Amino acid sequence: MDVAALTFLALALPFVGALVAPLLTRLLGHNAAWVLALFPAAIVLHFARFWPDVAKSEVVTGGYAWIPSFNVSFSWLIDGLSLTFVLLIAGIGMLIVLYSGGYLKGHPQQGRFFSFILMFMGSMLGLVVSDSFLMLFVFWELTSITSFLLIGFDHSREAARRAALQALVVTGGGGLFLLAGLLIIWNVSGVTQLSLLMAFGTEMRESPFYLAALILVLGGAFTKSAQFPFHFWLPNAMEAPTPVSAYLHSATMVKAGVYLLMRLNPVLGGTPEWQILLPLFGGATLVIGAALACRQTDLKLMLAYTTMASLGLLVMLTGLGFPHAIEAAALYLVAHSLFKGALFMVAGIIDHETGARDVTRLGGLGSAMPLTFVIALAAAFSMGGLFPFFGFIAKEEIYYALSGFDRRSVVFAAIAILGNALMFAVAFAVALKPFIGAKAETPKAAHEAPVLLWLGPALLAAKGLSAALLSGLTHELVSTPMASAISGEPRAVTMSVVPHVGVPLAMSTATALIGIVFYLKLDRLRGFIAAILADIGWGPDRGFDQLIRGLVRFSVGLTRRLQSGRLDVYMTATFILVACVLLVVPLTYGELPRAPFFAPDVPLHELAIMAIAVIGLVAVVLAPDRLTAIVSLGIQGFAVAVIFLLYGAPDLAFTQFMIETLSVVVLALVMTRLRLSPSDHRPLAQKVPDFAIALACGLGFGLMLLKTTGVPFDSTLTEFFNLYSKSIAHGANVVNVIIVDFRGTDTLGEIAVVMVTGLAILSLVRLRAGSLRRIADNDPDAEERA
């Protein structure tokens, strides 16, 4: 098979895995994780083949035409940026699958969980390799949907349902912004593929629609990547099982927004708007996220808020436009995925093995869980930006980019130091506090985690160390191609793990020192931030509840107004609309028929029949008792039948005679059991408007008929039937031939309708009155009681 087919297969593989996962789990139990981990492993192996090309900063594209007439293709784009993401998604995904095997061991729905995780993996892979806009959007929304399924996995709890819905509304809604933005970009540039779009940077930036496109794209990216003020869904998403938090809500999905910004940086970036909006929102998110993280005591929530802060830092770096800022963003993105994934899994291990994850109620676990402790420390060192981990290299690059002496650099350097110092404190509060100090009582007796649980975080933490020690290789394979892809021009990342004296190192040291102070004073800091939040009182999280409640109340009110439950109201509205359509349109466009010509030479018997029909109609309306009404209905029906007879339609006449007779008989049978009020029950005040509406409708239909008969008649079809009914269908009666031959299928359908109606009538007649009464009460419990 060629590379394109294999790549397509690799992209489809997670969905195949999702299909077989429940079955495998039923067969193998939690050990199915070992088999399912092979799926992401195969993906890693496949995409590794692109490494040599991508390391030379080449772009590999491929794909298939999907809807060629709309210029829509299923095509992929593999460069330094997407390859890094693919390897993170599939690599960490593999570890997460293994981890889930241990974490949800014995859970009755473990198979479903594997299925969801693999579906998410497929969506995320598709998102980062998408070349065509449509594919990008589809996978973007698919990640939102799979995230919804995973957050709401424990659907019996209301908090989980709320968090799932919130994430879906915020990120899925953001996806619609993205769609609008992509449509604008498509309109301006005329291309529907990212790889082709790269050549249209100047056109995009100079277009009058640039700002609109930018704001819409940012709307998508900021909601997905939890930027302030759209951050609130991310901490709530911690309702999901911990493997989900580690995978979606730290390492991969939330980075989709950052990915999008990085991907579009060569096209939309570099403008003043870009360099103001991104650092502004990113910087605010960094500081607010880090401060909120300090307030939390739940391990997962602390990590969630630092994730938000890290995403802010990434957005800020992407938008700054300083030399080396892009390189710093690339390095930090990789470092963050490694250490945050590991820390989340460590938090999950602590939760799983002790039954508690409140940092104030944990302590002294180091002796019982030495391996977990080591893993946690390694990850925390990387998160704190300490030598010799990969986080250190990233932090050096960040400070290197921010070490200018102009006002902008100084402001953002201060923001970065503050945010990083707070994150430093949180990192060690998560990775050090639970393991040292006096042993605290926990719901479960703490013991070391099984291999399925510690393997994932251990590998990630080790990767954080080895990537730093082999920094030359890391840069050649990952950092340099990635930074080049983001910036759209060749870049070289050279930062090594060996510390060298300079401004960046001084800033790193300052961060660590401030971080240690924060760590020691964390309890006081927590109280301080909690007090501020209590003063503010309102937050977007509560705003979401208010929005949803308002929406429900609004729609209930609107529904009650529109659906009054009264048939006459619906009827009145319908016929007012009918009258409007029939009268307003011809009046507005001057399409009224010419004045009607009432031919005087109509034979007297025809006029008499018409008069009889009208008499029958009027009598139906005025009938004082039911018998008169029935007979009058028959009069008008028979009059119509006679009219058919006079105008060359004997078939119609006979059918009509038959049907009218049947109608009268059936009606008489039923009506003898029904009470018909002696006269029209309507008060005059209602009769008049009702009659006006009826008259308007009648007038409208009459005018339409006059207009129709006033234009020349196209008899093509009639001539066709007249010509061929005998020669082709061998029947002399053209009407009958049309019914049973030319439109035979239609007649078959008609017979079916009559038959179904007959069955329905039969069942209605034979239903016992007692059972009907119970349905009428509309009380489901009553039925159960019965």
Added chain:
Amino acid sequence: MEAWFALLVSIFFTVAVYLLLSKSIIRVLLGVAILGNAVNLLIFTGGRLTRGVPPVVPGHQDALTGPAANALPQALILTAIVISFSFFAFLLVLAWRAYEVLQTDNTDEMRVAEPKDEPAPPLGY
């Protein structure tokens, strides 16, 4: 001739709609029956009127070439008559059963599906 028919169709529609706007279920049903006739007459006239000659191919000819009534609307109306009768019959029985169960023929009081003072849906998640 079409003008007379347009007038007749107008009266049919007026009466049908007036009855349909009623609250008494039996009057609504009568309106449905008349509406069927109104529509059939509308289609019949729309296909133009020809007196007296049904669209039947004479025995010694292979095709109908002379002036005759338009066969197509007749075929359509034939279907429509049958369908509207079954519709009418179904509604009639439904109304009768509803009357038996609810003891009313006033549509305002038939509120099983959309009860008055229905409680608001829950505001939770």
